[in-house]
Amino acid sequence: MDSEKHTSERNALEANEISAGYGEAQVLRDLSFELQEGEILSIVGPNGAGKTTLMRVLMGLIGPTNGSVRLYGDQITDLPAHERLGHGLALVSEERNLFREMSVKENLVMGSYSERGKNRGERLERVFDLFPRLEERQDQHAGTLSGGEAQMLAIGRSLMTDIRILMLDEPSLGLAPKLVPELFDKIREINDDGISIVLVEQRAQEALQLADSGCLLENGAIVHRGAAAEMLDDEDVIEKYLGGA
Template sequence: MPVLEVDEIRAHYGSIEALKGVSLTVEEGEVVTLIGSNGAGKSTTLRAISGLTPASSGRVVLEGRDITRVPAHEIAGHGIALAPEGRHCFARMSVRENLDLGAHRRRGPEIAQDIERVFELFPRLRERERQKAGTMSGGEQQMLAIGRALMARPRLLMLDEPSMGIAPFLVQRIYETIAQINRDGMAILLVEQNANYALDAARRGYVLETGRVVLSGPASELRVDPEVQRAYLGA
């Protein structure tokens, strides 16, 4: 059984149909990427999965349970965490407080262990534990957004453009950490405009164009696909 199964979802913003029947799967232990240009519907796909922009038709199934109609505020309890585009850390709260919020539905001593684990993954966050999130660099806030998502102990971690607006050396560090999180067993759905990073990190990928999947396959095959090279790899 896949961790995530998305079946023919459509999603609308008013009269605009942003998703026109998107299907994808994420298997146990996989990193799967969704690539595509501006406005292709990548973020909307993650928003539909997490209930922020509910699918108007189709199905979202997590580990065999239909979660299509689960509202966004309950989705964490079902095992999905999203580090959204633009990060959305709570600017006036400290790093530690942001991480605590990621675990707000949970109780018990494992929360402290999970914070320790996030600090091991991102030592920079430990150094900045008391710093206000809004005063940190873009890359540090991205680390915090991922750390906060992990604090929900998800079954599926969704990342929306973790490389956006971040210095290349920090992007590299973030991607190393994403690989580490995956080696620990986490299934990851990764949205990226930067297909180079995405296809390095993922085992499989889907290419989205104007709300439709136009191509999918192993990352190694997408990387050498002439259309992908032309449109997304700047070849």
């Protein structure tokens, strides 16, 4: 770890030999990785590699058929999704799962549900600082937001409680390309506040440039892992996954 940023050696999140799928179809096979506290880990790979399934398993929305998930060393494999947030783990899903019929403000207020509004004003201010656009649109229905604004709201909602790990599933999906660097800057900012990040992306190059370490996911298994900077220099990785750039 030669990054100038301080990342401790403690594992924030750990997946051990996870297998999972839907019915007969097995999507993940013996998948393992660790997220170190304070780092940004990018999980990149082609469409259909199992990235979204992995996120669902980690959040507890579906159960693995095998393997275990640990959060700061604690076994959480059987913990239901709604209790994982209380342990500091949050997911911004690919679909975003906003409350479309509710206002932007109500969505954010609901973000503080698990702590019943503890420090709500303070956190709301922090979210509005990070995404001033949301403050302008706070009375609008979430269903009327643009793709970029909806993504800001989904991230903002997850920051309304005291989280330690934020998992982002394809946050750049549906965003105008010129908005992507701005979004990645925000992710960096959130990380600078001490929140460890798991970033799942199809935009492999940009995601690895932002990250401390990376994993390549292919056909439900991790085929390569290492420091993000090294992966960006690895001829083999570049050729196979980064479009030979």
